[in-house]
Amino acid sequence: MKLKLAIQKSGRLHDDSIKLLKECGIDINNGVNRLKTEASNFPLEVFFLRDDDIPQYVEDGVADLGIVGENVVMEKNKQVQVVEKLGFGKCRLSVAVPKAMDYSGVQDLHKLRIATTYPVIVDDFLKKNSITAEIHEISGSVEIAPGIGLADAICDLVSSGSTLFMNGLKEAEVILKSEAVLIANNGLNAAQQQILDKLLFRIKAVKKAKNNKYILLNAPNNNLQQIISLLPGMKSPTVLPLAEEGWSSVHSVLNENDFWDIIESLKAAGAQGILVVPIEKMII
Ligand SMILES: Nc1ncnc2c1ncn2[C@@H]1O[C@H](COP(=O)(O)OP(=O)(O)OP(=O)(O)O)[C@@H](O)[C@H]1O
Ligand SMILES: O=P(O)(O)OC[C@H]1O[C@H](OP(=O)(O)OP(=O)(O)O)[C@H](O)[C@@H]1O
Numbered sequence: 001m002k003l004k005l006a007i008q009k010s011g012r013l014h015d016d017s018i019k020l021l022k023e024c025g026i027d028i029n030n031g032v033n034r035l036k037t038e039a040s041n042f043p044l045e046v047f048f049l050r051d052d053d054i055p056q057y058v059e060d061g062v063a064d065l066g067i068v069g070e071n072v073v074m075e076k077n078k079q080v081q082v083v084e085k086l087g088f089g090k091c092r093l094s095v096a097v098p099k100a101m102d103y104s105g106v107q108d109l110h111k112l113r114i115a116t117t118y119p120v121i122v123d124d125f126l127k128k129n130s131i132t133a134e135i136h137e138i139s140g141s142v143e144i145a146p147g148i149g150l151a152d153a154i155c156d157l158v159s160s161g162s163t164l165f166m167n168g169l170k171e172a173e174v175i176l177k178s179e180a181v182l183i184a185n186n187g188l189n190a191a192q193q194q195i196l197d198k199l200l201f202r203i204k205a206v207k208k209a210k211n212n213k214y215i216l217l218n219a220p221n222n223n224l225q226q227i228i229s230l231l232p233g234m235k236s237p238t239v240l241p242l243a244e245e246g247w248s249s250v251h252s253v254l255n256e257n258d259f260w261d262i263i264e265s266l267k268a269a270g271a272q273g274i275l276v277v278p279i280e281k282m283i284i
């Protein structure tokens with residue numbers, strides 16, 4: 001028994017999808033132009049496909065699992081379950097208008113022609129806001145549409161905003177925020193579910209590790225309690241005596257988000273020789 005996983009053949013999600021599998025300890029041979037491969041050390045077969053097709057394949061059971069953006073899951077609207085957010089491919093789907101346009105709110109989209117590759121999501125957004133506009137579906141290079149007179153506004157993915165900027169557009173409305181997700185067929189049997197659980201266990205350990213750092217520091221014993229109180233740790237920090245009298249080595253795990261604030265407080269409390277090390281896997 002093997003699970004079949006569909007990932008993007010090439011494009012924004014390809015490399016990170018392969019990297020995630022590697023970090024999960026799954027070896028796949030993804031030679032150039034291969035459209036299908038098997039993991040050598042995990043019950044997984046990998047298909048390389050256009051991302052737009054992945055939700056349909058997962059609904060049909062041609063693939064059991066898929067890695068796609070939430071934007072594609074919403075647009076395709078197939079019967080699949082989203083099992084895990086993967087933390088990469090982060091972007092937003094936004095409406096953008098020409099920089100010179102006087103835009104003050106969604107009502108300004110009324111009667112405009114909007115070019116997009118996301119007609120379903122845009123239609124839904126317009127309906128929810130009671131706006132009547134003309135959706136012009138195109139399959140790529142969306143940002144160029146207003147500049148060549150094809151549309152008055154667009155709806156497309158944005159991350160840095162540089163594509164909008166280069167095409168003389170400005171972001172007007174964020175319709176949704178998206179990242180890559182693992183989707184699964186709704187009818188997995190018990191044996192398939194067991195493999196998925198095994199994969200999910202590894203993905204969660206990799207994700208957790210990415211959000212955390214291992215920290216080591218030297219603390220003067222006379223301020224040890226204060227320094228320990230600043231460090232959460234998985235259970236509680238490890239404290240070891242240093243060879244030099246009056247000092248201890250303190251080890252702990254810190255969340256990336258709290259990181260800089262805590263480092264500053266630690267320094268202020270007399271901590272020295274602070275080392276911060278990435279964690280490869282983290283199992284709680
Ligand atoms: N600029 C971006 N920054 C971050 N993530 C992005 C960005 N653009 C797209 N993505 C995410 O990556 C996914 C794939 O984007 P890509 O541009 O490679 O799609 P595509 O051109 O439709 O590829 P395909 O050839 O597979 O159909 C998008 O659906 C989205 O979830
Ligand atoms: O805000 P930015 O950082 O500029 O990113 C946004 C651009 O990225 C995506 O296209 P991509 O570069 O993946 O090319 P594509 O047209 O081949 O999908 C998206 O369709 C936007 O055009």
Ligand SMILES: [Mg+2]
Pocket residue numbers: 050051052
């Ligand atoms: Mg596509």
